[in-house]
Amino acid sequence: MSSGPTLENTSPKGGAWGFLIIPLVLLGVLLAYLLTTGGGLGSLSGPPVEHVTVQRVTLPDPGTIQLTVVNDGPEAITIPQLMVDDAFWNFTAKPSNTIPRFGSAVFTIPYHWVAEEAHLVALMSSTGTVFEHEIPVAVQTPRFSGDLLWRFALIGLYVGIVPIALGVLWYPWMRGLSRSAVNFILSLTVGLLVYLAIGTWLDATEFAAELPTFIQGLPVTILIALLVLFTLLLLGRREKKEGERPSNLSISYRIAMGIGLHNLGEGLAIGAAFAAGEAALGTFLVIGFTLHNITEGVGIAAPILKKNPGLKHFMLLVFIAGFPAVLGTWIGGFAFNPVLATLFLAIGVGAILQVVWEVGLLVSKDEQKAGKHPLNWTNFAGFATGVMVMYFTAFLVKF
Template sequence: MSVERNTTPAGKGGFGWALALVPLLLLGLVLAYLVTTGGGLRELAGPPLEKVTIERITLPEPGVIKVEVVNDGPQAVTIPQVLVDEAYWEFSAEPSTTIPRLGRATFTIPYPWVAEEAHAVTLITRLGTTFEGEIPAAVQTPRLDAGLFWRFGLVGLYVGVVPVVLGMLWYPWMRRLGRRAMSFVLSLTVGLLVYLAVGTWLDAQEFAAELPAFWQGVPAVILVALIALGVLLVVGNRRPGASGERSPLSLAYQIALGIGLHNLGEGLAIGAAFSAGEAALGTFLVLGFTLHNITEGVGIVAPIVRQNPGLKHFALLALLAGGPAILGTWIGGFAFNPVLAALFLAIGVGAILQVVWEVGRLVAKDSARLELPTLNWVNLGGFVAGVAVMYLTAFMVKF
């Protein structure tokens, strides 16, 4: 006689889920007590802590200043007064002068700003706390129209696509190189990518530092970069080639993607410079990034020198690597957002590190075929040359 036994684990029934909610319910009671009583320490409470971050100051038209702020403090903040160039000025606030925690407001100030001159804006809270913002050079904020849209797009094309294509023109010459020379070029690619990863990381940290405190910018960049790296490694491991190794063309596309995310940050910097009225800086960045990016094309085509994928793939690789610079220029010029900038660049760090891993594996495999250790003078020389080239050309974009 067979006896059926209940094989359902004890914790999987409805009662088990109810037990899982007990700690959460108790936590809610504790939090309610702390909110209502202040933990029994209300008599020690000091004055309210006010904290406001000025996210962006724009000049939408002559005689108008707009200030976008976010309240990243622990409580609501009221801003009843505004100073412009040390003088009190009338203003309107949308939706209100009282900004709730994590809330946003836009202050519109009818002020006769002077083109190309510096202006200072100070917000004064109800308790007298001041928060200052600066307009380095007053220039009307660009409005989205067809003409300016295409001009910004051309700037991104010059910075991203054109130098990548020029670098890819070394492909016929690279096909004539021997195995040792190709190991040097692949190691040079690793050096280029490592430098780009470091540069992208620093750019992401710069944008993260401008975020309101509640975004926790620096930890967020680290976590997003690690998550992006992990996701790409997992996806890569699930899609191997027939021999268990990634195809050279697939690796070239990965390199192009990582470089593209880096170039997105360059476009953001250029667009933001022109939007802020710093045209001289914007032009300086265009020239510098164009020179800086020509070596990226070498890194993209290095894995595919032993095969000819066809012009279609070359065009797609150039667009994938350089096209994001166009997108970045549009975003930076018309709708700059430091949150999205930090997010995209953090993803770029993860993508570039994953490509460094893949190209490093390719270098190790080629070294084994030559019966050489992975770390040899040829590979080390290529790596140092890649870092040095990027470092020296970066002199044109550092200020």
């Protein structure tokens, strides 16, 4: 009787590695040839392609405008002239007004801007290409101080920690609910998390649009969100032995972390808006954020209704979910960076989607134990309620 085919060791042997290295060497030779000689394509080359992005504008004092400019074109670019409000103006550039590809420079313009009015700055390259950037409302950039640090912290406190803590205070009442009502609350949590995921995604894409072109903001945002989602799903599988699910307290912490990343982005946007003079915080806005974010506390408390984890865990959950709003307001107000904002928000999207998956499994498992189908009108009503509450309360906080 003949035996079946056997699998041979197909790992590369010594000589086979040469077939990996030779193409790489030849590729290097080709690239060197193209860089040094142009490969005979010189006659086809046209005028240089130039593009710059104004990364940040600061107004440190009433007589100065500072622009941080990034060269995201394919070649180095020189900015010999600059205009403010259609008039040529003197400036200094550090480290130089010639910016290499992927490089940046800070342009300082001694210009007496008018408070609360718009100004137009135009950068002119050595080839005559003009890049315009509008300052919609001229307001002096906040300087770091203890008083301003405390004021920004109050904003984060109002929009993050306070409403989440108020939502958690419903915990004792929710513990007395029936099994079906608890699943309604969990489904409501899924609804508000889905809304937060969409909102966080839109905020991330908005910040990504401000990034230099070479960073490829939108694809990077998608990839980071997917990588975080799959990483958390894989880690979740290893946390427990096969057949077991993560504890409900663990799910609450993940909800708090996802909400915290969303609130970090919210704080970044608010801090940047106040630093640029584009928003005015009033009592109405504080009330709006309280109403909008109070359901986040409900979502954090929902998975742990069957077992009280103790006051220490509740305080930590509120801190994890709410304090990032304070941190985001500080960063947005004093040192806004769209790269970090995009990164944090993309991570937040992936984290929130993973929590949606975990809470959905929690509801599904409980319904199956009771002999019911997870997709029923009670759970659907909870999901729809969560989405609608977040949507309609958002009317009060969009500015």
